[in-house]
Amino acid sequence: MSSSTDRIVHELAAAARETGRLGIDTEFVGEGRYRPLLCLAQIAVDAPNGIRIELLDPLVDEFDPTPLAEVLADPEIEIVLHAARQDVALLKRTWKTEVRGVFDTQVAAGFAGLRAQMGYDALLREMLRVKLQKSASFTRWEQRPLSEEQRRYAAEDVQHLLQLAVALQNRLVESGRLEWAVEECRALEEVHDSRDPADLFPRLPRIDRLDPAQRAVAYALLEWREETAEQVDRPPSTVLQDQTLVELAKRRPTSRERLKQIRGLSEATLHRRGDALVQAIARGRDAEPIPVETERPPRTDPADPALVVLAETLVRTRAEQEELAYELLASRADLQRIITSWRDGRDDEQIRTLQGWRGDLVGTDLIDLLEGRLALRVDGDGRVVAER
Template sequence: MRQALLVSVAASRSALAPDLELLADLARAGGRLGIDTEFVSEGRYLPLLCLVQIAVPDPSAVSGVRVELLDPMAASAPDPQPLAAVLADASIEVVMHAGRQDVAILSREWRTSVRCLFDTQVGAAFAGLGAQLGLTALVGALLDRRAARSASFTRWDARPLDEEQLAYARDDVVHLIALADALHERLDGSGRLEWAREECRRLEHSSDERNPETAYRRLPRVARLNGRQRAVARELAAWRERTAAAENRPLGSVLGDAQLVELASRQPTTTDQLRQTRGLHPPTLRRRGDALLEAIARGLAAPPLAREDDERPPPSAGLAPLISLSEALVRARVAEAAIAYELVATRADLQAIAQCSRSGAPEPSVRTLTGWRRELVGAELLELLAGHRSLSIERGALRVRDV
């Protein structure tokens, strides 16, 4: 049955500059702060923060929750320092839903850190409700309420914001504290609350700021380049990052990934050679040709660049059966624990583990072998690949035995 939730809200477009000191005091008194952001990333180097939604416990509100909206784009926007201090206070739980990008934007814009994060999407995955569960579905599943989602894709950077946008924004935070309560109860009962908290701590370090000198590591197929090509790729990627940041435009509008890797592979040294690169259009050549040749020249003059330890080489032949065996064990254990598989391992993680096990190399630095994941299945997976465990099917179920 749908339930109505009454909250204390700033009801008009003119009320987007709340008393942040009061909100910070309420958050400290209640030990909780629910927060969400609206932003625009299209056509920009980094996302633009457009709106911040805040929910705090408030005994004077009918529902016990106070919701306020803050417009950081307004000329009269208050200094966010009171809320920034709350985010960095390890004694106050910060509740978000799918908050990785929110953490990154708030940390950058408010020059703060986020501590004691509880992400309700992460909590839902540990509660057996599925990975990547949306806010609307989670509110319906746990609170038997409906969340309005009519303004999800809208121009948050346009002013003034209309009432539909403001209602949508409030709805994004109004249920966060109640969701956290419901998930805490479930996870505490299943013994998974500390696992969820550990996973949320990983999100506290989310950042959207990039180091130009290491940007090349994110390029597709970079592991296939030789040392000289990698040095050129590093210079091209660093130039692209700095250019995109200076012009506040997406990386791809400066130079596409495919073209960058192709230039690193072929290493043209003249404009005529640049023209032979597929996808490098005449306007780009006219505007950026000299800069591209200069970046390539810097890469050619630099020492060849060795592969980083954390870069995974292409899989060796015959590795697929070991990866499949590993996946079978992981899926069996997550099914028993009633948590989402996506929380525990990716195929790349399993590939790295299998590759190192097969070659006798030290354990790879992958999340499956750390913290609660190692406790759940990581240590057992290493024993399986070392030949100390075996898998069999008994009565339609997977069984693990000592060897």
């Protein structure tokens, strides 16, 4: 264990607790693996002489991340990231922690009158007039030693992160939207990269066309595939393709010889994993059948496409008026769900456009539009206007 790295980890955690914030980014490799491998964690904290940046290398130094993991889990400490979803999921799994107090500068940019999904370098140019070199983005981060170019690139990713957060927060305070951005960031705290078979099972192709006994075999094969892929640290599709898995569940072969009749199984797979596949199929045959869910699909109407366009017009108009990225307010799927719920006389509180700040900004007006209490017209300047 590296005592010097452990000392740095403790110092970073102490600085974050003293100042109330920490900036973090990661470099990882996901290609060819079961789940992404954390290759580097870049940390930025406030220091008396500016910003302190440290690069923590889990592939070289055996350090205990617990002090920083506890900081990440503390909702009283602001954790600043850019495009946080993958970083949060990776850190939660790798450092065995929760991540609270997230402030995502990409999310915040959408509330600050900038486009949604804005890249970090573009956002720095826009907000701070800083230009990054970005010369090492496609290098092999799992190979050691890291080059000086890679280390410089990694450090740049957090060098201005805390300053960027302050600039965005100041703009959001002026527009009265800081609370909206913070509320939106809360959802990122729940992301994860776990692969639960129960979540993966409904997404298998044509799974609802199998009978209950076949579905039980498909579930057993799915469990086997996930366990095998994790053991060998390879993408599940390289162990067994989705289409082949469903075909195996449909035919339920009982021997290696019968496995050869299934399209999509290579000779290498039959040689290495043929017995394991037969055993997994046998477990599925002995398991309780899994009935097909008979939930009624949402009722649609020929008028729905026109209503979606009408609703989208209102949302885009409101986004333009408020200088918000349209994507933050609603997707077409959200609008279709709102229309379907309205048509069925249901209050679907799970639709994000009807909740929180979105509900206040446009959700109520969408319902009023559908109910005929709100109308859209084009004014003399060619702009869409909503009026009651």
